[in-house]
Amino acid sequence: MTDGTVSEAGIWWPFVVMIAGAAATYVWRALGVALSGRIDPEGPAFDWVACVAYGLLAGLIARMILQPSGPLADVALAHRAIATAAAVAAFWLLRRSVMLGVGAGAVTLVVLVLLSGAPG
Amino acid sequence: MATPPIKARIGTDFGSGRRAALVGARRALGTPSVVLGASFIGFGALVQQVGLNVWHALFSTATGWALPGQVALVELYALGTPLLSITLAVGLTNARLLPMAITLLPIVRAPRIPHLVYYLAAHLIAVTGWVAAMRDCPHLPVAQRLPYFVGFASALWCVTLVATALGFALAGAVPREVTLGLVFINPIYFMLLLVADLRIGSRILAAVFGALLGPLSYLVVPDWSLLLTGVTAGTLAFAIGRLHRHRTGRRHD
Numbered sequence: 290m291t292d293g294t295v296s297e298a299g300i301w302w303p304f305v306v307m308i309a310g311a312a313a314t315y316v317w318r319a320l321g322v323a324l325s326g327r328i329d330p331e332g333p334a335f336d337w338v339a340c341v342a343y344g345l346l347a348g349l350i351a352r353m354i355l356q357p358s359g360p361l362a363d364v365a366l367a368h369r370a371i372a373t374a375a376a377v378a379a380f381w382l383l384r385r386s387v388m389l390g391v392g393a394g395a396v397t398l399v400v401l402v403l404l405s406g407a408p409g
Numbered sequence: 410m411a412t413p414p415i416k417a418r419i420g421t422d423f424g425s426g427r428r429a430a431l432v433g434a435r436r437a438l439g440t441p442s443v444v445l446g447a448s449f450i451g452f453g454a455l456v457q458q459v460g461l462n463v464w465h466a467l468f469s470t471a472t473g474w475a476l477p478g479q480v481a482l483v484e485l486y487a488l489g490t491p492l493l494s495i496t497l498a499v500g501l502t503n504a505r506l507l508p509m510a511i512t513l514l515p516i517v518r519a520p521r522i523p524h525l526v527y528y529l530a531a532h533l534i535a536v537t538g539w540v541a542a543m544r545d546c547p548h549l550p551v552a553q554r555l556p557y558f559v560g561f562a563s564a565l566w567c568v569t570l571v572a573t574a575l576g577f578a579l580a581g582a583v584p585r586e587v588t589l590g591l592v593f594i595n596p597i598y599f600m601l602l603l604v605a606d607l608r609i610g611s612r613i614l615a616a617v618f619g620a621l622l623g624p625l626s627y628l629v630v631p632d633w634s635l636l637l638t639g640v641t642a643g644t645l646a647f648a649i650g651r652l653h654r655h656r657t658g659r660r661h662d
Contacts, residue, residue, distance in 0.1 A: 306482065319528055326514070339504075340647040345504075346477055346505075347603060349481055351624050353595065373597060391447060
């Protein structure tokens, strides 16, 4: 977390990071355009890239819920876990609706935090 | 997926590319905008909470426009992670865009469209628009497919920019409890998208390994945890999938 004293470099540095991130994102899209029609989407190379992507995304999500670095770090782990379970339950019970699942999870978290008194 | 099936029968014809783009934009402004808009409100709130300004948030949405990578970037940045590690993690988080682009292009490609146009339109490839295009475009005349996709995705892009700014503003204005709810939208949205999308054995395995390894490796090597997790979990799941396929002698997709 930054501590409020953002220097001149502190304002521009995030843009540099974001340009690097945007390039690292766009390169896949452009590569996809260049390779389309020339690479087998059913082949092993593809399969491996997809597996790495899914593993990384799942790791990121688990970390965001279990070890949040931002404001969610102030919320008790039990509350985060219960809200996550509520989201999954709502998703399965309500016709696999992502929207309703997300709504249920977010509302549950807010209610739990409110019931337990103000967070840190 | 998040979007309900739209009645696009075989041989749907909107009359012209222009009309196809407008229909695409109008469809994007329905349910897809609500779901994705809520997620980008969460992203805007996260950026505000981390201490960056609204231009950082808008710049990230405009140039990156792939939410998991954007969230990874902001979270890692807030932790003070080195630039190279952030860039690699964002790149790997968004690697799914490669297979998406490769499968979308043959569908939207049409005669007399310059190569450059595809490279520009490629920036708009992201999960929601890709799902809609893969579902609806095969039913359209070839000349209307790219306009439909671009209309759909650029309307969504505008919505997400507004939502990002809205989330940033809300995070500073609403009670802290509500801000926490907004920030929490991101992980659960991704989690449910991942769950909704998992059908292939090896990828389910990769996600399970990743979910276990992510938090564990963070305790040991915080800076490189995401990369390590993705490559280890992915390679392990891939190898097990290949082995299993080899042994049973056929595909198990």
